[in-house]
Amino acid sequence: MVANFAAKRLGKELQKINSSLPPGITLVSADNFEEWLLDIRVLDKNPLYEGQIYRLKFRFGSSYPIEPPEVTFVKKDDRPIPMHPHIYSNGIICLDLLGSQGWSPVQNVESVCMSIQSMLTGNSKNERPPGDEEFVRGNRQRPKDIDFYYHDNTV
Template identity: 30%
Template sequence: MAESQSALLLQRQLKELSKSPVPGFSAGLVGDNIYEWDVMILGPEGTLYEGGFFKARLSFPTSYPQMPPQMRFISQMWHPNVYEDGRVCISILHEPGEDRWGYESAAERWLPVHTVETIVLSVISMLSGPNDESPANAKAAKEWREDPSAFKKRVQRTVRQSEEDMYQ
């Protein structure tokens, strides 16, 4: 029962996104699996990621929207809030409830009102302003803080690579 409800909700969100596209990203199913979505994020204007085309995957649990999806960049990504394996680490993708480490409030974490649109817009916001206080990628956060020009060069290489990957 829960699986069919989550599938219907995801189908409705996909239909809404195709009817009213949101600037900055596009999304579609992986094959015909409603629980696996490919997302293309355009690097936000005015950021180090501007001009990039970043592929990511959203994997939804059958308990969605009670539990959050996982998001992972398939494209190379150098960012303090993205693990080296591409997994995205932002508050709204963390399981609902209180944070056992006391870093995030329950209101910052996953809530069933979030949609694919709010998730991806949060990721775009993350690209615009990294949170280096609780990084997923400590090396990227250290470079962001201590050697901004090296960080910028590495991100520029990542953007160039994403552009090349688009045309392969």
């Protein structure tokens, strides 16, 4: 269940989203403050994603926006999960912005979608992350609980 401050913040975000969204981002559903679906497409000419539309599922916890939402790609009808070195075949996205270390409460649904659009735009490798099959088969954690190792982490 979403707390009052999370619901208030999501209500403001929904008002803004309903009035305008950047090109390539479409709100599909936001029936409650727990789960929203948005479609995104890459606007720039990237042959890996040209003509494709991808569906994102946002799940909000009671501590949003202090904690990040859980964001995954979902396969739905003709919406595939994009091939990308940081997107697992089950839709889990390895993006520091979505983790507790990279998240900031100034981020919002729109900025997350734009970051993912940018991530796709800049991709030139038609591949999954290393160990995709093993990760998908063995992972029992929710995306927000996975402790990804980012290349810019220091020891």
